[in-house]
Amino acid sequence: MKALLALLAFLLLAPAAFAVEPSERLADPALEARARALSEELRCLVCQNETIDESGAPLAHDLRVLLRERIAAGDTDAQAIKYLTDRYGDFVLLKPPVEPATYLLWFGPIIVLLLAGGGALIYLRRRKAAAPVAPLSAAEEQRIERLLKDEG
Amino acid sequence: MRRLLFVLPVALFVAVAVYFLLALNPNRDPQLLPSAMIDKPAPAFQLAGLDGGQGIALTALKGQVVVVNFFASWCEPCRDEHPLLMGLEKQIGVPVYGIAYKDKQPDTDRFLKQLGDPYKAIGVDESGRTAIDFGVYGVPETYVIDKQGRIRKRFVGPLSERQITGELLPLVQQLQHS
Numbered sequence: 001m002k003a004l005l006a007l008l009a010f011l012l013l014a015p016a017a018f019a020v021e022p023s024e025r026l027a028d029p030a031l032e033a034r035a036r037a038l039s040e041e042l043r044c045l046v047c048q049n050e051t052i053d054e055s056g057a058p059l060a061h062d063l064r065v066l067l068r069e070r071i072a073a074g075d076t077d078a079q080a081i082k083y084l085t086d087r088y089g090d091f092v093l094l095k096p097p098v099e100p101a102t103y104l105l106w107f108g109p110i111i112v113l114l115l116a117g118g119g120a121l122i123y124l125r126r127r128k129a130a131a132p133v134a135p136l137s138a139a140e141e142q143r144i145e146r147l148l149k150d151e152g
Numbered sequence: 153m154r155r156l157l158f159v160l161p162v163a164l165f166v167a168v169a170v171y172f173l174l175a176l177n178p179n180r181d182p183q184l185l186p187s188a189m190i191d192k193p194a195p196a197f198q199l200a201g202l203d204g205g206q207g208i209a210l211t212a213l214k215g216q217v218v219v220v221n222f223f224a225s226w227c228e229p230c231r232d233e234h235p236l237l238m239g240l241e242k243q244i245g246v247p248v249y250g251i252a253y254k255d256k257q258p259d260t261d262r263f264l265k266q267l268g269d270p271y272k273a274i275g276v277d278e279s280g281r282t283a284i285d286f287g288v289y290g291v292p293e294t295y296v297i298d299k300q301g302r303i304r305k306r307f308v309g310p311l312s313e314r315q316i317t318g319e320l321l322p323l324v325q326q327l328q329h330s
Contacts, residue, residue, distance in 0.1 A: 007185075022170035045290075046289060046290060050308075058254065058280075059280070059284075059289055061292070062279075062280050062284060063284070066281075066284060085188065086188065087188060087189065087284060087285060087286070087287040088188055088287050088289070089186060089187070089188030089287075092184070131212075
C-alpha cells in the first residue's frame, strides 16, 4: 500500500519535473531560484520551442550550467542574459525585446484591433442612421398569413 | 473614400499572401537562426591539441584568413561533410582548423584515422565552451575569420560543394585581397 502511494505520488509529481539535473543546481536557493526564473525565458537553440529549463539537449544543459556560473560569479540578471544574447542574439530570448524591428510584432495586434473596431463602429453607426425600414403593407401581411397557414 | 474601403482588404490580403509565400519557400529553413557574431571579433580561445599535439589559439591565427570547422566524431552530418573538407585547404588556399566539439579524444582520434585528417591543427573543446562563445548550436558549423580576427561568415550544417565554390571560395579570396 505504501509502495502504491509512493508510486501515485511519483506519477502525480512527475509532470512538474524539469530537465534541470540535481548536479546542476546551485547550493544557494536564492541564486538557484534566479537561475530558474531566467532559464524559463531562454530558448533552447536545438529544440527551439523549449526553454533551456525544460530541454534535455546537451546544449541546453551547457547553457544552464553556464547561466548558473555567471549568476554565482555575481552577474545581475541583465548581465547574465546579455552574456547569452551577445553570443546567440535575441533569438535566445523567448520573449523578444521591444525595439523598432519588433514594433509590428508587439503592437500589430492592437493596430489590427483598432482598425477592425473602427471599421465596425463606422459600419454600425451608418446602419443606425439609415432610414428605418418601411412597415409591411396590408397585402403583404395577408400573404405572410397565407404562407404560414400553408406550412401548417 | 468608398474605393479605398474596397481596396484595403485586397491590399491586406496581398501583403499577407506575399509574406506567407516567402515563409513557405522550400529552400528556407525555419530552424536556421541568424548569427549574432557576424562581423564581431572572434572570441578568444586557447585549446589543447589532440594527444598533447599542437592546439589552436586565436592569437596565433591573426593576420591571416582562416576557416574554423566545429566537428565531432559522434555527429553524422560531420561524416557526410568530411570528404569535402579533405581537399578544402588546397581548394580555397587558406588554413582550415578543426575544433572537436564535446568529443572524447580517443573517439576523435579514431574518426580522423578512419576518414583522414583535413585540418591544419585541431583544438579540443570537450566542455563546449568555445563553441558557446562562437554561438554554435550544433555541429557541424564552419566559420570564416578575416585577417583582423573578425568572424565574417557562418555556415550551419554540413558544407556542400555548392556552398564551397559559390560562397566560401569567393569570400575567402575577397578577404585575402582586402
